[in-house]
Each structure stands twice: as C-alpha cells, then as structure tokens.
Amino acid sequence: MRAVQFSAYGAPEVLEVVTVEAPRPGPGEIVIEVASAGINQLDTKIRSGSMAQSAELPTPLGTGVDAAGTVVEVGPGVDDVAPGEVVFGTGVGTLAERAILTQWAALPERTDPVEAGGWGVAVETSHRLLTELGVERGTILLSGASGGVGSALVQLARHRGLRVVGTASEKNHAYLEHLGATAITYGSGLVDRVRAAAPEGIAGALDLSGAGVIADLIALTGDPSTVISISDFTAPRLGAKISTGATRTTNPRDGFAEALTVPGFALSIERRFSLDNAAEAHHAAESGHTVGKLIVIP
Numbered sequence: 001m002r003a004v005q006f007s008a009y010g011a012p013e014v015l016e017v018v019t020v021e022a023p024r025p026g027p028g029e030i031v032i033e034v035a036s037a038g039i040n041q042l043d044t045k046i047r048s049g050s051m052a053q054s055a056e057l058p059t060p061l062g063t064g065v066d067a068a069g070t071v072v073e074v075g076p077g078v079d080d081v082a083p084g085e086v087v088f089g090t091g092v093g094t095l096a097e098r099a100i101l102t103q104w105a106a107l108p109e110r111t112d113p114v115e116a117g118g119w120g121v122a123v124e125t126s127h128r129l130l131t132e133l134g135v136e137r138g139t140i141l142l143s144g145a146s147g148g149v150g151s152a153l154v155q156l157a158r159h160r161g162l163r164v165v166g167t168a169s170e171k172n173h174a175y176l177e178h179l180g181a182t183a184i185t186y187g188s189g190l191v192d193r194v195r196a197a198a199p200e201g202i203a204g205a206l207d208l209s210g211a212g213v214i215a216d217l218i219a220l221t222g223d224p225s226t227v228i229s230i231s232d233f234t235a236p237r238l239g240a241k242i243s244t245g246a247t248r249t250t251n252p253r254d255g256f257a258e259a260l261t262v263p264g265f266a267l268s269i270e271r272r273f274s275l276d277n278a279a280e281a282h283h284a285a286e287s288g289h290t291v292g293k294l295i296v297i298p
C-alpha cells in the first residue's frame with residue numbers, strides 16, 4: 001500500500017510517499033481502509049523533530065493520527081466493530097491507504113467518512129478540556145477558536161448549554177458565529193473586548209492557540225484554576241493548568257460519543273490534499289491559521 005513516511009526530521013519536504021506492507025491490527029486495534037485523514041499541528045511538530053529526544057530517527061516513521069474509513073480487520077479483543085463498518089477515530093500512520101486505529105466510534109450512515117477524517121483529535125481534546133474545566137453553566141472563553149480544536153469545542157460546549165465567546169481573526173468571525181459562538185478579535189485589548197462581549201463574566205477559559213494570553217485569561221475568570229491551556233507550557237507558572245493527551249483521565253470514546261449526540265456536528269474542511277501533497281498539507285498546518293480542518297484523501 002502507499003503511505004507517507006519520513007526518514008529524517010526536518011521541513012515538510014522530508015515527507016515522501018513509499019510503498020510498504022499494509023499494517024495488521026494488534027490486540028485492541030483495528031485496521032481501516034482510510035477514506036480521509038486529518039492533519040494536526042502535532043504531526044508537524046513530530047516531523048520537524050521539535051518533540052524528539054535525539055536528532056537521529058532510527059527507522060522511517062509514518063505520520064498522521066486522525067482518520068475515518070471502513071474497517072478491514074479487527075485485532076484480538078475487539079468486539080464492538082466488524083469489517084465493513086465505517087468508523088472515525090485516532091491511531092498511527094493515518095496518511096496511508098490503510099492505518100491502525102486505537103480509538104474509534106462507528107459513524108452514522110448519514111455521515112460521509114471523508115468529512116470525519118479530521119474529527120478524532122479535535123473531538124477528544126474538546127471533550128477532555130470541557131470535562132477538566134468542569135463549568136456546567138454560564139460563559140466560557142476560547143482563545144483561538146476557529147481552528148480544528150476550537151471548531152469542535154464550540155459545538156460541544158454549545159450543546160452542553162454553555163455560552164461561548166471565541167477569539168479569531170476578523171475574517172473568521174462569521175464562521176465562528178455560524179458555529180454558535182460570539183466572535184471577538186485576539187491581540188492587544190483582549191480583556192476589555194471580552195468584558196464588553198460577556199458582561200455576565202467568564203466562568204472558565206481555554207487557551208487553544210498558545211498565544212501568550214494566560215495572564216489575561218486569569219484576569220477574566222479571576223481564578224487560575226479555571227484556566228487551561230493545551231499549547232502554552234508556561235501556564236502552570238501562573239497557576240493555570242496544562243492539558244495533554246498523555247496525562248488525560250478522560251476516555252476518548254466518551255468524547256466521540258458526545259460529538260455524535262450533537263445534531264449536525266461537523267468540522268469545516270478548509271482544504272483537501274492527496275498523499276502526494278502531504279508536504280503542502282504540513283506547510284498549510286504550520287501557518288497556524290487553519291479554519292476547521294485540513295484533510296488528506298489517499
């Protein structure tokens with residue numbers, strides 16, 4: 001099968017399409033024929049080597065963790081899906097014709113798997129953040145709300161009955177309002193703009209884009225324990241929390257199930273790429289201004 005791999009850390013151009021043996025599922029895993037795979041900024045950080053312990057890459061690595069498609073084989077212990085069913089979720093090496101998923105949920109028949117290839121990480125992260133924040137009523141603030149995680153978060157939070165104020169570039173305000181958030185611009189003067197948009201106060205704030213706003217978010221909620229970041233690792237210095245998939249206590253499948261209860265849940269797809277254009281997809285992700293998701297269709 002064709003798959004995107006890299007043999008050295010570096011710029012997106014290290015990505016190449018190679019022919020490899022199709023993967024087989026281990027215990028608790030499934031293999032899908034990939035209909036589409038999402039691109040995450042995590043993929044670009046792994047590829048660049050910025051998260052690596054050493055400069056050398058011992059063996060070629062696949063890329064991509066999000067995907068949706070048709071189950072072709074299930075591993076030992078898997079009894080909730082069968083070959084032929086259509087699922088979305090997260091796994092490894094998803095920029096390929098076939099990939100292993102380690103977390104998944106069955107897609108309703110009405111949902112085109114191509115549309116769901118980028119749901120896994122965004123939905124898991126959104127569910128985790130809302131659960132860790134624990135705000136059950138009132139207004140929450142999302143910093144960097146128009147990207148992949150923000151687009152999912154707005155929909156889950158609105159469905160939980162929360163009011164959402166989200167920051168985005170002005171050109172993306174209509175998009176955010178369409179999702180159900182009140183849109184404001186990020187940058188200097190943020191605290192005043194949020195107070196004007198939410199005179200009732202901010203019950204909790206989530207920093208998605210890591211743009212150095214932790215102090216402002218704490219000023220707005222009045223309590224560091226009601227501020228969580230997924231990308232600013234200095235947040236704990238100010239008493240705020242950092243949330244990562246590695247330390248999560250939530251179950252990704254609960255997040256997937258929650259998204260499927262939101263009527264019309266969808267993530268806008270900004271651009272579609274082929275496996276051959278994976279480097280271009282990584283360049284686009286690295287811009288940090290994706291609206292919704294970027295996907296690759298093998």
Ligand SMILES: NC(=O)c1ccc[n+]([C@@H]2O[C@H](COP(=O)([O-])OP(=O)(O)OC[C@H]3O[C@@H](n4cnc5c(N)ncnc54)[C@H](OP(=O)(O)O)[C@@H]3O)[C@@H](O)[C@H]2O)c1
Nearest residue numbers: 041144146147148149168169186209211230244245289290
């Ligand atoms: N810790 C975790 O568990 C976890 C999980 C998932 C993702 N992440 C990380 O979280 C970050 C966001 O992920 P994502 O998938 O949502 O990324 P994304 O799709 O690339 O979206 C990034 C968003 O940030 C906004 N943005 C850019 N500059 C900004 C600024 N100065 N202030 C406020 N917002 C700004 C952009 O909005 P405009 O285009 O409107 O400017 C864009 O919509 C990434 O760094 C990712 O690696 C962490």
